[in-house]
Amino acid sequence: xxxxxxxxxxxxxxxxxxxxxxxxxxxxxxxxxxxxxxxxxxxxxxxxxxxxxxxxxxxxxxxxxxxxxxxxxxxxxxxxxxxxxxxxxxxxxxxxxxxxxxxxxxxxxxxxxxxxxxxxxxxxxxxxxxxxxxxxxxxxxxxxxxxxxxxxxxxxxxxxxxxxxxxxxxxxxxxxxxxxxxxxxxxxxxxxxxxxxxxxxxxxxxxxxxxxxxxxxxxxxxxxxxxxxxxxxxxxxxxxxxxxxxxxxxxxxxxxxxxxxxxxxxxxxxxxxxxxxxxxxxxxxxxxxxxxxxxxxxxxxxxxxxxxxxxxxxxxxxxxxxxxxxxxxxxxxxxxxxxxxxxxxxxxxx
Amino acid sequence: xxxxxxxxxxxxxxxxxxxxxxxxxxxxxxxxxxxxxxxxxxxxxxxxxxxxxxxxxxxxxxxxxxxxxxxxxxxxxxxxxxxxxxxxxxxxxxxxxxxxxxxxxxxxxxxxxxxxxxxxxxxxxxxxxxxxxxxxxxxxxxxxxxxxxxxxxxxxxxxxxxxxxxxxxxxxxxxxxxxxxxxxxxxxxxxxxxxxxxxxxxxxxxxxxxxx
Numbered sequence: 236x237x238x239x240x241x242x243x244x245x246x247x248x249x250x251x252x253x254x255x256x257x258x259x260x261x262x263x264x265x266x267x268x269x270x271x272x273x274x275x276x277x278x279x280x281x282x283x284x285x286x287x288x289x290x291x292x293x294x295x296x297x298x299x300x301x302x303x304x305x306x307x308x309x310x311x312x313x314x315x316x317x318x319x320x321x322x323x324x325x326x327x328x329x330x331x332x333x334x335x336x337x338x339x340x341x342x343x344x345x346x347x348x349x350x351x352x353x354x355x356x357x358x359x360x361x362x363x364x365x366x367x368x369x370x371x372x373x374x375x376x377x378x379x380x381x382x383x384x385x386x387x388x389x390x391x392x393x394x395x396x397x398x399x400x401x402x403x404x405x406x407x408x409x410x411x412x413x414x415x416x417x418x419x420x421x422x423x424x425x426x427x428x429x430x431x432x433x434x435x436x437x438x439x440x441x442x443x444x445x446x447x448x449x450x451x452x453x454x455x456x457x458x459x460x461x462x463x464x465x466x467x468x469x470x471x472x473x474x475x476x477x478x479x480x481x482x483x484x485x486x487x488x489x490x491x492x493x494x495x496x497x498x499x500x501x502x503x504x505x506x507x508x509x510x511x512x513x514x515x516x517x518x519x520x521x522x523x524x525x526x527x528x529x530x531x532x533x534x535x536x537x538x539x540x541x542x543x544x545x546x547x548x549x550x551x552x553x554x555x556x557x558x559x560x561x562x563x564x565x566x567x568x569x570x571x572x573x574x575x576x577x578x579x580x581x582x583x584x585x
Numbered sequence: 586x587x588x589x590x591x592x593x594x595x596x597x598x599x600x601x602x603x604x605x606x607x608x609x610x611x612x613x614x615x616x617x618x619x620x621x622x623x624x625x626x627x628x629x630x631x632x633x634x635x636x637x638x639x640x641x642x643x644x645x646x647x648x649x650x651x652x653x654x655x656x657x658x659x660x661x662x663x664x665x666x667x668x669x670x671x672x673x674x675x676x677x678x679x680x681x682x683x684x685x686x687x688x689x690x691x692x693x694x695x696x697x698x699x700x701x702x703x704x705x706x707x708x709x710x711x712x713x714x715x716x717x718x719x720x721x722x723x724x725x726x727x728x729x730x731x732x733x734x735x736x737x738x739x740x741x742x743x744x745x746x747x748x749x750x751x752x753x754x755x756x757x758x759x760x761x762x763x764x765x766x767x768x769x770x771x772x773x774x775x776x777x778x779x780x781x782x783x784x785x786x787x788x789x790x791x792x793x794x795x796x797x
Contacts, residue, residue: 356700365676367701369669371785374649376740378666397700407646409741442645469645 309490310568317493317572320500329544332504351466352431356397363394367401376405387421396422396432403439412443419443434464441470445477450484453477458498468506475502482533482565492569496533503541530561532573539577548585555581648769649742652781654685654709655752659718660729660759661685663747663781668707684717686710694786704784711749711777721755729759730766737769746772747781 323332356364363386370382383405386398403418419439422428441456454477460470478495481487487495521538539555542548558577562570652663667683672690675681680689691704719725736742744763748756756772763770775781 353696353698356697359700364700368703369673371701371703372665372669372672372705372783374651374665374742376649376742394700401701404646408649473645 309488310493313490313493313497314572317497320497321576329504329540332501351464359394363390367397370401376409379405387418392425392428393432396425396428396436399425400432400435400439403436407439407443407446410446412447415439416443430463434460434467434470437463438467438470438473441477442473445473450477450481454481461502465505471502471505475499475506478502479534482531485564487566489566489568492533492565493572496536496569496573499533499537500540503537504544531564532558532561532570532577533565535561536573536577539580543580543585551585552581648737649740650745650771651736651742653744653746654714654749654781655746655756655759656709656711656749657715657751658720658755659714659752660721660725660746660755661714661718663707668705682710685714689780691784699785702785704782704786706780706782708778708780709747709749711751721759726759726762730762730768733763733768733770734766743769743771746770748772748774749777750774751777 320332366382366386370379373379373382380402383398383402387395387402389395399418399422403415403422406412406415406418416439419436422436423433437456437460441453441460444450444452444456454474457470457474457477460467461474464470478499482492482495482499521541535554535558539551539558542551542554555577559574564570565573652665654661654663664683664685667685668688671681671683671688678690679692680687682688686707686709689706689708691706694702694704733744746756746759753774760772
């Protein structure tokens with residue numbers, strides 16, 4: 236009777252191929268100690284990597300840290316503008332942020348469709364006016380564009396820009412975003428165009444970018460629109476929407492965070508003036524109060540200011556107190572700045 | 586005996602007071618129950634959280650419109666091009682007619698807002714439409730809804746129904762079908778002699794007419 240040992244099986248069995256030694260050969264003490272040391276070192280390294288990863292996850296690096304030197308200048312500018320904003324508010328209240336209205340006839344309603352200015356088109360000749368009116372009365376989009384096209388190619392700059400802006404508006408209504416952008420750019424290329432006409436073209440660019448989910452593009456174009464016409468209600472309202480979405484993004488530079496919050500405060504203050512209705516403060520504050528549930532100190536600060544300027548001090552205090560609780564959504568320095576401002580407002584005991 | 590009477594009297598006092606307390610408690614309970622069933626705290630009066638009120642927002646770039654008149658078992662598409670052609674043919678004339686009715690081009694307001702500000706009234710000629718259009722049928726409703734769906738997809742043009750009292754019954758059937766098809770549409774009830782008023786003016790953006 237044959238007797239087999241494990242050594243025989245390991246040596247002879249074709250169905251048990253061993254790759255390396257699964258069990259260390261204890262007959263060689265030097266090899267065993269060396270492996271043990273190696274395993275211990277690898278385990279130590281892995282533990283260190285794990286610890287670093289956990290620390291990194293708990294404290295995400297500031298996006299500015301990678302390009303700290305480049306960002307410093309932008310941060311300083313952003314901080315200076317932030318301080319100037321609050322110095323203005325401290326001196327004159329929220330009225331400091333209301334846009335100057337050189338034209339008393341300015342009205343917000345319908346400004347997207349160029350009704351901002353009274354009698355702007357009073358001196359237009361009858362033939363041109365009738366052509367625009369017939370285009371407005373036409374409901375078929377292609378027929379509308381066919382009526383407007385001749386007006387977009389010849390004539391004075393304001394007429395050409397108005398026709399191009401109207402064609403761009405029709406394209407936006409059709410969801411033809413690229414065509415709308417092309418028409419708006421054509422309008423902007425007209426030499427000697429007044430800033431208030433340019434504002435409409437920039438607004439179309441911003442709106443089209445927003446629809447295309449290009450938030451950076453929308454932010455840039457809407458800033459241009461508001462800069463050229465501070466009384467442009469729809470541009471400001473859309474800018475507020477875009478900025479709030481940008482501030483909700485997970486990663487952004489400190490300077491961008493400060494600038495966006497500042498612009499939102501400016502818009503918050505400007506909108507009720509343009510709408511001639513202070514309930515806008517409360518509406519906007521309510522909206523940001525709902526959003527601050529996502530733990531964003533910028534929204535809590537905005538909400539608090541909205542309630543404060545609407546006269547609801549209890550809600551203002553509650554919203555401002557939330558600012559300190561929300562951490563981690565924005566760059567650390569920006570967050571600290573917003574929390575400090577909220578605490579300063581609370582300490583004043585309004 | 587006196588002792589027994591005193592005991593009975595005390596017992597009666599306690600019983601009477603207890604009864605009074607029970608009566609008061611019962612009375613308050615009944616009032617409370619009644620209040621509960623008649624106030625908003627009653628479960629039946631609680632709002633359904635799944636139903637949402639959607640605040641209407643002004644659509645900055647709304648769809649285009651195509652108008653329909655609904656009158657006396659007829660659904661007639663407004664021939665808007667006929668009005669525009671008539672206006673272009675007679676630029677000096679402020680009013681005119683088309684096969685569907687009469688239009689009035691309203692004079693310019695003193696303070697203009699935009700280069701294309703205008704106002705127009707269109708008075709439907711009901712007897713003319715009765716002669717021009719066949720009675721609205723189920724087959725026509727199916728065809729109309731298929732056509733409107735395609736038009737919205739291709740040209741983002743949505744229907745607006747101007748419903749006169751005599752057309753309300755016809756529109757009731759059409760309304761359900763439009764809802765079921767998930768079509769975007771608007772409708773306005775008009776008196777028989779009331780015109781369709783169109784225009785471009787600031788009031789459009791300050792009332793609900795702009796909410797598409």
